[in-house]
Amino acid sequence: MGIISSSIARKVAMALSGLFLVLFLGQHFTINLTSTFSPETFNEFSHFMGTNFLVQAILQPVLIFGVVFHFVMGFILEARNRSARKVSYVSYKGNANSSWVSRNMIYTGIVVLAFLGLHFYDFWFPEIAYKYIEANPSDATRYYGELVEKFHSPVRTGLYVLSFVFLALHLYHGFASSFQSVGFNNKYARGLKKFAKVYAIAIPAGFIFIALFHHFNH
Amino acid sequence: MKLTLKIWRQENAKAKGAMKTYQIDGIEGDMSFLEMLDVLNEDLINKGEVPVEFDHDCREGICGSCSLQINGEPHGPDRLVTTCQLHMRKFNDGDTITIEPFRATAFPVITDLIVDRTAFDRIQQAGGYISVNTSGNTIDANSIPVNKHDADDAFSAATCIGCGACVAACKNASAMLFTSAKVSQYALLPQGQVEAVERVENMVRQMDLEGFGNCTNTGACEIECPKGISLENIARMNREYLSATTKG
Numbered sequence: 009m010g011i012i013s014s015s016i017a018r019k020v021a022m023a024l025s026g027l028f029l030v031l032f033l034g035q036h037f038t039i040n041l042t043s044t045f046s047p048e049t050f051n052e053f054s055h056f057m058g059t060n061f062l063v064q065a066i067l068q069p070v071l072i073f074g075v076v077f078h079f080v081m082g083f084i085l086e087a088r089n090r091s092a093r094k095v096s097y098v099s100y101k102g103n104a105n106s107s108w109v110s111r112n113m114i115y116t117g118i119v120v121l122a123f124l125g126l127h128f129y130d131f132w133f134p135e136i137a138y139k140y141i142e143a144n145p146s147d148a149t150r151y152y153g154e155l156v157e158k159f160h161s162p163v164r165t166g167l168y169v170l171s172f173v174f175l176a177l178h179l180y181h182g183f184a185s186s187f188q189s190v191g192f193n194n195k196y197a198r199g200l201k202k203f204a205k206v207y208a209i210a211i212p213a214g215f216i217f218i219a220l221f222h223h224f225n226h
Numbered sequence: 227m228k229l230t231l232k233i234w235r236q237e238n239a240k241a242k243g244a245m246k247t248y249q250i251d252g253i254e255g256d257m258s259f260l261e262m263l264d265v266l267n268e269d270l271i272n273k274g275e276v277p278v279e280f281d282h283d284c285r286e287g288i289c290g291s292c293s294l295q296i297n298g299e300p301h302g303p304d305r306l307v308t309t310c311q312l313h314m315r316k317f318n319d320g321d322t323i324t325i326e327p328f329r330a331t332a333f334p335v336i337t338d339l340i341v342d343r344t345a346f347d348r349i350q351q352a353g354g355y356i357s358v359n360t361s362g363n364t365i366d367a368n369s370i371p372v373n374k375h376d377a378d379d380a381f382s383a384a385t386c387i388g389c390g391a392c393v394a395a396c397k398n399a400s401a402m403l404f405t406s407a408k409v410s411q412y413a414l415l416p417q418g419q420v421e422a423v424e425r426v427e428n429m430v431r432q433m434d435l436e437g438f439g440n441c442t443n444t445g446a447c448e449i450e451c452p453k454g455i456s457l458e459n460i461a462r463m464n465r466e467y468l469s470a471t472t473k474g
Contacts, residue, residue: 015402098326099324104298106397110445111444191465193457
């Protein structure tokens with residue numbers, strides 16, 4: 009993080025890593041959505057993503073780096089911002105001039121990070137163990153069953169739904185404001201920001217739909 | 227109008243400050259906020275107490291001297307006005323008003339409600355100027371054509387009075403709106419191009435050195451700015467900085 013030392017460079021780095029994660033989220037959602045209408049398609053996509061060399065050896069490490077970079081930089085910036093006002097106001101009316109989501113990105117981000125821990129525990133670690141540690145034979149039809157099994161638990165389904173609500177709150181400010189961070193603020197950016205706000209709600213709402221669909225249909 | 231005032235009192239930069247409560251009566255709606263504080267200070271002086279120290283100069287909303295965090299907002303609840311232009315008719319009889327200094331590590335309290343805002347001066351000195359030869363053969367600025375839209379935007383950016391409300395409002399105490407206004411007023415004009423790279427790099431470096439926080443695009447600065455400086459300036463500064471980094 010040392011080479012990215014100026015406030016603007018860090019802001020741009022946060023925006024670019026966030027935009028990359030937003031793109032990934034759209035791809036992840038598209039694949040997951042297929043599980044609600046075609047288990048075969050979902051299995052095919054999942055098998056491809058789980059066995060393709062390019063995805064496993066290049067895209068996956070880049071994605072993990074993107075996630076780690078985004079939250080580590082987020083904590084670094086938060087620490088700096090807190091030190092920029094060591095004495096707090098007795099009266100501070102944040103709602104008068106800014107939205108709750110924009111002021112609480114660190115908290116919505118921490119919830120999303122905690123969710124990622126659960127999500128990795130549920131899917132990623134078992135997947136890595138299955139393929140690379142236990143070295144089980146390749147099975148192109150196992151993915152749908154594994155997904156459905158996870159959403160039997162009402163507690164897990166509830167945690168996923170709650171996490172997606174926080175993801176929506178995080179994206180609602182983060183996605184749209186990333187354009188401002190990279191210096192894109194003009195009449196065209198306004199339309200893009202509207203799209204970003206719709207995306208920020210639609211994608212997490214879609215993930216909630218998928219979680220509830222599998223919970224109530226199996 | 228009868229009011230209860232809760233005011234931050236701090237003897238000097240090193241002293242520990244605290245909120246102190248005062249009762250005040252006879253305030254008219256046509257008075258400005260600073261005139262209300264004048265009335266309070268007359269009362270305090272008559273009682274032999276130390277008056278409340280606060281910054282002010284022109285009292286016309288153009289010098290950038292007055293500050294104050296009033297009921298949790300810089301320059302109070304009204305929009306596009308400085309504290310000196312804030313009228314007491316914005317408050318009601320019986321109200322309690324909280325008055326604090328602008329809070330930022332880069333704006334240390336000197337006494338009571340006065341903070342040291344020379345960090346802004348140092349940012350300005352780092353590059354908020356153009357070097358013009360004034361030896362007598364200077365070319366008339368009007369001989370260089372400037373697009374009307376750019377001229378208007380540059381002028382809007384130049385209306386920043388450097389009061390520090392942007393820093394005070396920002397949850398991160400970021401000075402990006404101020405710095406971006408000072409960068410933008412030159413970035414949009416031909417005269418500013420010669421030193422464009424050094425300007426943005428040096429001003430941002432100084433801004434970071436002063437200990438201001440990072441911008442997280444909450445937009446609070448734009449809402450609370452008494453001059454309505456737009457967030458577009460921050461986007462422009464980001465572009466200028468990225469461009470300078472590439473060229474540098």
